[in-house]
Amino acid sequence: MTPLIRLGGWAGPLCALVLLLNAGRRAGILPDTHLGHAVAPLGQVFGLLLILGLYARHADHPPRLLVPAFVAGLTGLTAVLGVEYILNLVYPELPTAQVAVLQAGFTGAALKVSSILFLVGILAFGTLMLSAGRLPRLPVVLYVVGFTCVALRVILPTWVLPLAVAIGAVAVLWLGVELLRKGATPSAVQRSLKSKVD
Numbered sequence: 706m707t708p709l710i711r712l713g714g715w716a717g718p719l720c721a722l723v724l725l726l727n728a729g730r731r732a733g734i735l736p737d738t739h740l741g742h743a744v745a746p747l748g749q750v751f752g753l754l755l756i757l758g759l760y761a762r763h764a765d766h767p768p769r770l771l772v773p774a775f776v777a778g779l780t781g782l783t784a785v786l787g788v789e790y791i792l793n794l795v796y797p798e799l800p801t802a803q804v805a806v807l808q809a810g811f812t813g814a815a816l817k818v819s820s821i822l823f824l825v826g827i828l829a830f831g832t833l834m835l836s837a838g839r840l841p842r843l844p845v846v847l848y849v850v851g852f853t854c855v856a857l858r859v860i861l862p863t864w865v866l867p868l869a870v871a872i873g874a875v876a877v878l879w880l881g882v883e884l885l886r887k888g889a890t891p892s893a894v895q896r897s898l899k900s901k902v903d
Contacts, residue, residue: 710884713758717881720751724874732867742793749786755877756782756830758884763839774833781826784819791816817859824856840887844879847872 706714727745729735760775791812796804807813831849834840851872858866 706885707761709761710758713755713761714881714884716751716754716758717877717879717884720748720755721874721878721881723748723751724870724877728867728870728874731870742797745793746786746789749782749789752782752877753779753786755881755884759830759834759840759880762884762887763834763837768833768837770833771837774829777822778826778830781819781823784822788816788819820856820859824853827852827856840880840883844876844883848876848880851876 723744726735726741727748730737730741730745735741756775756778760771763771796807799807808816827849831845834845835842835849851869851874854861854865854869855873858869
């Protein structure tokens with residue numbers, strides 16, 4: 706198991722934990738506190754580490770378009786990290802009227818662009834993982850469905866967001882565990898090299 710795969714594997718459960726806390730807070734199950742807002746962007750931070758691990762899982766025998774799909778996924782999640790900082794650490798400190806003005810102007814447009822980049826990245830990297838077949842299909846499908854709904858939250862009913870975040874949490878937990886489990890198993894390339902040496 707490479708260090709990057711191990712790092713991504715452990716990042717999966719940590720990302721899932723933060724996402725579940727966010728989903729509970731958005732659904733009103735958990736209290737809406739300053740600590741909750743401060744922790745919220747860590748979901749994207751751990752998500753970036755998970756994506757690096759998923760990339761490394763495919764890199765020993767890379768499928769076509771791995772790098773463009775990875776770059777799209779990384780770019781989209783990085784953009785959403787910025788969105789989470791604004792939504793959780795900036796907007797709550799501003800008057801409601803000022804937030805409305807920002808949303809109607811350039812800041813709101815930038816947030817929409819970030820959501821579009823995130824959507825493109827989820828679809829690109831998710832499609833690549835499905836086509837490569839290196840990971841179980843169900844967590845990848847949950848990853849695509851859950852985070853696609855998160856990216857489209859502006860046009861979906863408000864109750865969809867907590868559910869979508871929870872689905873995404875299940876997906877990243879599962880993918881992280883798969884990285885730790887399969888990363889400990891010799892890859893096809895490693896087995897081939899070992900057989901040649903033997």
